[in-house]
Amino acid sequence: MSTPPLLPLEDALRILRDAFPAPATAEVRADRDDPALDLSSMDGAALRASDGVAPRRVLGTRYAGDPPTLEVAPGTCVRIMTGAAVPPGADAVVPVEELEVRGDALVPVRPPRAGENIRPRAGQARAGDLLLPAGEPARAARVGLLAQVGMPVPPLARVKVGVVATGDELNAHPAPHQIRDSNGPMLEALAHALGADVRRLPALPDEPAAVRAFLEDLGDLGILLTSGGVSAGEKDHLPRVLADMGARILFHKIRLKPGKPMLTALLDGRIILGLPGNPVSSYINALMFLPVALAGLQGRRAPEPWKEGLLRAPVPNPGDRPLLHPCRRQGRDLDPLPSRGSADLVRLAQAEAFAWIPEGGLAAGPTRYLDVV
Ligand SMILES: Nc1nc2c(c(=O)[nH]1)N[C@H]1C(S)=C(S)[C@@H](COP(=O)(O)OP(=O)(O)OC[C@H]3O[C@@H](n4cnc5c(N)ncnc54)[C@H](O)[C@@H]3O)O[C@H]1N2
Numbered sequence: 001m002s003t004p005p006l007l008p009l010e011d012a013l014r015i016l017r018d019a020f021p022a023p024a025t026a027e028v029r030a031d032r033d034d035p036a037l038d039l040s041s042m043d044g045a046a047l048r049a050s051d052g053v054a055p056r057r058v059l060g061t062r063y064a065g066d067p068p069t070l071e072v073a074p075g076t077c078v079r080i081m082t083g084a085a086v087p088p089g090a091d092a093v094v095p096v097e098e099l100e101v102r103g104d105a106l107v108p109v110r111p112p113r114a115g116e117n118i119r120p121r122a123g124q125a126r127a128g129d130l131l132l133p134a135g136e137p138a139r140a141a142r143v144g145l146l147a148q149v150g151m152p153v154p155p156l157a158r159v160k161v162g163v164v165a166t167g168d169e170l171n172a173h174p175a176p177h178q179i180r181d182s183n184g185p186m187l188e189a190l191a192h193a194l195g196a197d198v199r200r201l202p203a204l205p206d207e208p209a210a211v212r213a214f215l216e217d218l219g220d221l222g223i224l225l226t227s228g229g230v231s232a233g234e235k236d237h238l239p240r241v242l243a244d245m246g247a248r249i250l251f252h253k254i255r256l257k258p259g260k261p262m263l264t265a266l267l268d269g270r271i272i273l274g275l276p277g278n279p280v281s282s283y284i285n286a287l288m289f290l291p292v293a294l295a296g297l298q299g300r301r302a303p304e305p306w307k308e309g310l311l312r313a314p315v316p317n318p319g320d321r322p323l324l325h326p327c328r329r330q331g332r333d334l335d336p337l338p339s340r341g342s343a344d345l346v347r348l349a350q351a352e353a354f355a356w357i358p359e360g361g362l363a364a365g366p367t368r369y370l371d372v373v
């Protein structure tokens with residue numbers, strides 16, 4: 001039986017990224033000169049550079065937030081703190097470390113340069129300047145800039161993420177033919193660590209009607225993580241149920257080991273991440289795709305997950321999919337763990353990183369990796 005080629009991981013990530021509309025952020029313009037006045041960038045004395053190293057009589061002190069009222073005449077200075085407006089007449093700020101106290105005067109230890117340690121008015125932007133165009137992704141510093149120019153700051157909200165395990169074999173007090181639900185708590189912890197407002201929902205039996213009834217009532221969830229039931233088994237109902245409900249399947253099955261049966265769909269504006277049941281597959285796909293979905297819903301750019309590392313021992317990969325192999329990590333050095341594959345939660349829990357091993361395997365040397373969360 002011939003099967004279509006599996007979707008490469010990078011394509012799957014791009015498809016999920018592209019499923020979100022461009023962020024509807026407004027342009028940001030300066031409401032006034034930035035800074036609005038000449039400001040000191042050091043704690044020291046504001047003075048006239050042309051007086052060289054002559055002593056300066058101290059007229060007073062200006063703190064950040066004080067209006068620039070004192071006038072600096074030749075032979076005088078004003079003590080000034082970082083962020084305070086430079087008084088009229090002064091054209092340089094000498095830091096305290098470079099001032100000597102002589103009686104009631106201050107003496108620079110070297111000739112000051114005009115303009116030094118002053119952030120000049122409009123040095124960063126002029127009133128009316130375009131600071132950020134419309135459609136820029138959400139960023140913490142953008143919020144700071146909105147506040148600086150007096151624009152409304154958008155409310156912060158965490159994305160609500162539901163976690164549900166599926167499978168008739170799950171039992172809190174398992175007989176030998178049953179297992180405990182480890183994926184549910186693991187995915188809940190992962191989503192929490194990634195900043196989601198996460199809630200775990202009771203596990204579902206392998207019954208299409210129960211799966212459908214559950215999916216019809218997702219309340220205020222923005223993302224649903226399911227575990228299990230997405231492969232080719234007779235009880236793997238999720239793909240069919242989602243298709244019957246009119247969900248838009250973004251992709252199903254990717255070229256990755258572990259994690260091949262991964263399914264991603266849009267259902268009534270919600271993102272469904274259908275994670276495979278094997279614990280390592282479930283974890284890796286959540287680690288790869290959940291940050292993209294969270295970022296997409298919040299109008300942020302998804303973080304770049306890959307880092308450059310050095311594999312310290314060869315890892316074989318006889319399969320026809322790239323492998324993400326669990327490793328311990330010290331700095332850039334990756335030490336492969338003796339993983340038994342996609343069900344090996346023991347090695348998953350010991351892993352600090354996953355090394356990228358292409359088809360055919362990899363000798364010791366450079367490769368990219370992902371950090372675990
Ligand atoms: N004929 C085929 N069989 C399988 C294929 C395939 O392409 N053709 N893919 C294999 C791959 S790869 C994976 S990964 C698994 C994924 O299967 P499902 O996502 O359908 O998951 P299940 O069959 O429900 O479970 C797989 C495995 O994981 C255990 N499991 C399930 N839920 C949990 C949980 N909450 N906590 C811990 N462990 C869980 C479950 O008992 C199974 O052992 O399919 C392969 N088969």
Ligand code: MOO
Pocket residue numbers: 256257258259260261276278280281342343
């Ligand atoms: O993707 Mo499956 O995770 O290879 O076992």
